[in-house]
Amino acid sequence: MAAEAHSTATLRLSVGDLRIVHPITVPTGPVAAADVVPALQGLVNAVVAAAEAGKAISCRKGCGACCRQLVPISRTEAERLLETVAALPAERRAVLEARFAAAEAALAAADLKERKGRPDRELSTAYFGLGIPCPFLEDESCSIHPDRPLVCREYLVTSPADLCAGPAQEGVTPVPVPKISLAARGLQDESEDWFPLALLMDWAKTRPKGGARRTGPEWIQKFLKGMSRKG
Template identity: 40%
Template sequence: MTDQPQQTVSVEFTIGVGDGQIVASANVPVGATNLTQILPVLQSMEDSMISGMGVQLAEAGHPISCRAGCGACCRQMVPLSIFEAEALAAWIRTLDEPRRQELARRFHQALLSLSASGLIDRMVNEDWLADTESARQLALDYLYQRVACPFLEDESCSIHPIRPLVCREYLVISPPAHCFDPAALQVIPAHPPLHLSRVLNRMGAELEGDARGWIPLLFLFAWMEAGASPGNGYAGTGPEVLHKFLEHIGEAQIPARTAARNAD
């Protein structure tokens, strides 16, 4: 039996951003789905917003300086929403055994490196989320360990089409070299009109009743062992699930309490 492609329906919507509005549309499944399953729709929304931002910045004389082959920011702690963790876990399970084992080895090695510096203990303890300065310090300490994301290959993202929203949102207009030493050199972020990653984090926090709703990306292999399906916490037809996501956007415009990668 072959899988039939799901029928989709186009949903038009308006998102308030600052004093303005973004009018957009998205194709979502007509039938039953959940938040994890509509992630490609959210990725597409994010890419459109960021592309528009890039054009505006270039026209203003401040082009985005991020380029393929620069993986400086891929040594930061990546706050991965639990819904994206679920999607990446499902993708990892489709990989052939050698590839899956190689990824498992890289994740394990990265955790060992961080553990040796005491950072794992600090990350598990949520005290560092308590204030901006603690979050900033942990983000810097993490970066200066120079532990690369296990998905980074030849300084490029090996999962580029399915990379987390927060990775899509992290863009700068300062020289790329500054990202290697942000404590000493000024990094000027480009601010997307919305951080859709924060919307997912809020929905994850709401679902789990905890403070963050995300995991450090390096915890992915450990997290996937539990076989959690958080996407089912927001289930319904495609339009219903998209509506639930859009409902959370307003709250997401409040600056995130942390998210080291979004520290700006």
């Protein structure tokens, strides 16, 4: 089978106070939005590197306090994460599926599976109060670090690491990173909302089939339009 063709372009972006020049490579032909997620991960990495330059970051491998927060996931990233999970050995998948089931049960018991009109902030605080570790967290480190969601990449702090475990996170100082993850959510249908990463497997049971296919460059154009609307 012939290798899939790819197209590369150099993005020049002004995001917040940052000027980013970053090469981006995407499939040339029609693909699902999930197939341009790796390109967006590279872009977020570049934005984060620029945002954290010169700052003393407290985040370290083995400190997973922030991995008990509500991680909002779009359909686009969810599809990509399901591919990541599907590629794991069966034994590892079984461990993850059990953790996802436990997280879902904890959210259901706390009546937090559905948003029920709650403001995002209220939902996030209640979620963090449950102390549910992300199913991907292993020994307080991310077990899918190269494939982790965009929003996880964007969260870094300069305050002492101990503060991140506090119930209301008082004194936590996140690095102001322009949120590429928000613009990336615009790749999915407008009728689709985000959901907590802990409900990934639950969502997978009833996920909408199909979905739009566009060329990689068309997806990036759509993403950039979303960026300009937010900026």
